[in-house]
Amino acid sequence: MAERARRPHRPAPHADLTALIDAAGGSMPQSRAEIASATAAVLVRVGREPSGDDDRFVSLADRVGLDTLAELWRDADPVSLPGALWALYLLRQWCRSSAEEIGRLWRAGEPVAAADAVVAGVADYVDVESVTRVADDVLTGAYRGDFAVALERAAALFRVIAAGRRELAVDGEHGRAELDLAGRNERAAGDLAAAARLWRDGRLR
Incomplete structure (x- = not known):
């Protein structure tokens, strides 16, 4: 302290x-x-x-x-209740501050991660408003719906974004940086999915 x-x-x-x-x-x-x-x-x-x-x-x-x-x-x-909440609030802030970038990554990743795109629940027409709204919807679901489903939606969103980064990555230093970020996005998705499983088992603390 x-x-x-x-x-x-x-x-x-x-x-x-x-x-x-x-x-x-x-x-x-x-x-x-x-x-x-x-x-x-x-x-x-x-x-x-x-x-x-x-x-x-x-x-x-x-x-x-x-x-x-x-x-x-x-x-x-990361696979704990405070770690999962931190990821949800961080995702919301990211969606609010970088909605255009996330929309661009989403449009690139959605065709190769279609199943995750459905789980994430972003509107068909991806714009700044829809990106901002989905992050709010995920957090609202955490408090008003099935908490595990909210975590799984966030995980799916991270996976689509990771796919988008890989699709748009180019040769060179910038491309390597994007691939590194894609890996971080996928790790966040894995942690959220694991937290969702623990929540369903009554073991997320």
Whole structure:
């Protein structure tokens, strides 16, 4: 916790997450791993309650800052509840900030990853709006639908994007960089798919 004490600009965003833990009857744990697990578990539990406010949880990163969520969850095991939530919020931010790029990669990857394209559920006409909307839909599904399905949709989206990178990669340094990013996208997809399986088994923590 000493690291947090050296960063006084963080308390206000963290207070929002601390309030969620307190409201759920818990207490703020001490270790970073405990904080990651506790905040993720409370967000999913409270967010999935019938009286929950979908937009409040979908737009969490907008309110508390993506850096705050990164400090909480980025170092978590990718195949864990905080790791999976971090991937979903990071995907949403990426879709909002780089929608045109993702649309270009999607159009290149969709023909060679058609099954994944169907699972991801992006509109037939891929534009900035549809890319932004699918990321919101995935997070909404995490709180209002089948959490495993939401993870599988995100995994499928990453796989289509990876396919697009491979299709568009050219010779040279830029092409090698794109292939490296494709590999990272595929690893993210694999982690999300594994997390979905654990959720269905009741073992995602």
